Amino acid sequence: MKKKNTTSKGLMLVGSLRTSGVTVYMKQGKLVTRSSNSNEKRSNTLPQFMQRQKMRHSVQLWKMLKYCEPMFTQRPTAYNNFMSLANRMPVVYVERILMDQASFLMPGIPVSDGTLPTVQQHLGEVDGTPALITDLRYGECLYHEKLWLFTAEQKIEGPLPRVRFSKREISRHEMTIVDGHLALTDEEYADEMKGWALVRVADNRCSPQTIVTRCTLYQQYTTDEALRAAAKSYKGLTDHGFLSPR
Numbered sequence: 001m002k003k004k005n006t007t008s009k010g011l012m013l014v015g016s017l018r019t020s021g022v023t024v025y026m027k028q029g030k031l032v033t034r035s036s037n038s039n040e041k042r043s044n045t046l047p048q049f050m051q052r053q054k055m056r057h058s059v060q061l062w063k064m065l066k067y068c069e070p071m072f073t074q075r076p077t078a079y080n081n082f083m084s085l086a087n088r089m090p091v092v093y094v095e096r097i098l099m100d101q102a103s104f105l106m107p108g109i110p111v112s113d114g115t116l117p118t119v120q121q122h123l124g125e126v127d128g129t130p131a132l133i134t135d136l137r138y139g140e141c142l143y144h145e146k147l148w149l150f151t152a153e154q155k156i157e158g159p160l161p162r163v164r165f166s167k168r169e170i171s172r173h174e175m176t177i178v179d180g181h182l183a184l185t186d187e188e189y190a191d192e193m194k195g196w197a198l199v200r201v202a203d204n205r206c207s208p209q210t211i212v213t214r215c216t217l218y219q220q221y222t223t224d225e226a227l228r229a230a231a232k233s234y235k236g237l238t239d240h241g242f243l244s245p246r
Helices: 046-068 078-086 217-221 224-233
Strands: 016-019 022-027 030-035 110-112 121-126 129-137 146-157 160-170 176-178 181-185 194-202
Touching (some): 046 078, 046 160, 046 224, 078 110, 110 146, 110 194, 129 176, 129 194
Antiparallel strands (some): 016 022, 022 030, 121 129, 129 181, 146 160, 146 194, 176 181
16 A cells, blocks of 8 residues: 655745644644743843843833934944944933833933044033034044034933934034133033033034933932832842842
8 A cells, every 4th residue: 555645745834833822843744833931930040130220221222312313333233333332321210110211311321333433521610601622623624524413312301311413513612712612512411311422424424422411310210229220120039049138
């Protein structure tokens, strides 16, 4: 008697297909299905929790910054470039109900990345007027070079802290010369809920820059108390010995 071939001649499945809680795969020529849902609790150690908090916050910052069309030219995508740089910032711990939308103004928020020299800048005073002081020298520029000023502002929108970004081109005629270097002077630069970064741009090149600010609101979200509250909102951490009640 001729042996009947039971191997499927229809859809060829290599490996496995997981969808809607079901895993489908071939085993010894037969199509097998099984549940792919797991009742195992997701691992949430302290290092994992810290990295997830950092990632969530960086994503929220990018959602706000991207509307300014910033230049990040050192990775395949601007998003990847920003996220890599933002990973260097401090972790802010926010309870689950707020984290999907909250963002915080802090020093070091990246607004650009490129091959032009970095503009060193800090907040200070010039003749008693608040200023953004740079190491740019008067007359120092490249052909077709522009200066973009990014402004970040910490907003409190109901229960949500959020950072809003804006960008405008700066003329060197707007700047003051201080010991041979350029500075922007205005009472605005004393605002403790704002931050700034001046970016050099020439064609498709730019300088790598991060925000300088006097804002300290974010610091209350970097404490052990903030960490405990945030972890509790995510049903605690896997490493149970940590964050025990005081």
